[in-house]
Amino acid sequence: MVAGESGPFEVEIRRGDTIMDLKLAMTKEMPNFIHCHTDRIQLYQGCRDAQWMTTDDYMSLLQRCSNDTLASVMEGLHSMEPLDRVYDVLGGVQPPPSYLHILVVLPTSEIRVQQHLRDHAGSQRVEFSLLNVQVSDLNAYDDNTWINTWRLTQVTDFPDQLYVRKEYKDLFSLLKRRGDKQVVLFGSPGLGKSLLVVLYAVWMATQAQNDVLLVRRVEGKGLTVLFLNGSDLSKCWREQNLSEDNVEALEAAPTTKCTLCLDGINQVDGLLKKVRLQSFSVLATSGQYKKSQVKQASWNCVLCRIGRLKI
Incomplete structure (x- = not known):
């Protein structure tokens, strides 16, 4: 699922494919949504607290979210590295088809989510956290x-x-x-x-x-x-x-x-x-x-x- 977009999609990969292979497959499958270079695509395993997320879990979070919900969704998720094998990252198991396997984050995903919230919520105070935001010298x-x-x-x-x-x-x-x-x-x-x-x-x-x-x-x-x-x-x-x-x-x-x-x-x-x-x-x-x-x-x-x- 692409964060901030309408729904999940499927791609086919081989057992030995890496995360980079997966990114390339996704850009071919979703050309209307994914326009950026593969290096700028971030992938997260759709499993939190040892439980696979359902599509309904994710959508319900977006519906009641504040502007930093995307960050809070990813907070407990494992980031996938380009050279890792998809099979290894998923723990060597095939998650049930009805569950969200991978969350795709694009450079514009957070902007889309925030714009959607501004359009529907107007100008009001929104609370957010800086716990996961670090700026180095x-x-x-x-x-x-x-x-x-x-x-x-x-x-x-x-x-x-x-x-x-x-x-x-x-x-x-x-x-x-x-x-x-x-x-x-x-x-x-x-x-x-x-x-x-x-x-x-x-x-x-x-x-x-x-x-x-x-x-x-x-x-x-x-x-x-x-x-x-x-x-x-x-x-x-x-x-x-x-x-x-x-x-x-x-x-x-x-x-x-x-x-x-x-x-x-x-x-x-x-x-x-x-x-x-x-x-x-x-x-x-x-x-x-x-x-x-x-x-x-x-x-x-x-x-x-x-x-x-x-x-």
Whole structure:
């Protein structure tokens, strides 16, 4: 079954086939659904707590789910590695035909599930967990390498893979050692400012165990407010599709003790004039930022202009 799609499907494989062979067979069987490269397909054994899942089990979970249900479904499932033999992964047994054998997760599956829920549930607070979401220091990776960031797509709008540039690593180090300084990342759209703010926010919650309030304006999707509970990662929440005149979520969040991260907010923005947002920790903006317009006594800013990066 493809997570977030309508129903199960069957493929035929040979006894000695590997998981990679299975992925290739699935792309041929489901060309209308599976468009990505086989390396980006994730497969999970449909067995949890020594019990095979039924299709009804899975569908009932989706029907009553919150935005991170897909993550909670996979939490107790075994991930299949490309070179493993399918027969070995399934324990050398043939599961009953009426049960779900394998859960297929595509890069867009979580997005489809979340979109379905937004369409039917409207803008309301949704609780989620960060227990299975980890963000490492970018400096732990080599320059010019791709890293898997799929789990961040369960938290907010984020690509499922990130290309680690040296400039990103340098800025991430600056954010980590900012102390009590406010950091403003500004530059043209598409340079990675938002990615760095999200990475820093999740890192602060999961690694530094700080409470974080992340306020994002995403084009075409309104305003999103996320509370990342560093004290208890299982109790985070988000509100999305908010209008700027209806941001009670900001008033409900304990911003006085939070690391406050803003994304897509300009200096002339009425939203930034809200008292609770003026004490931001990190701000990413595509507009110009004039430090001279604010009082030095109350704003201690580090301005970082991100230029066009060469590949």
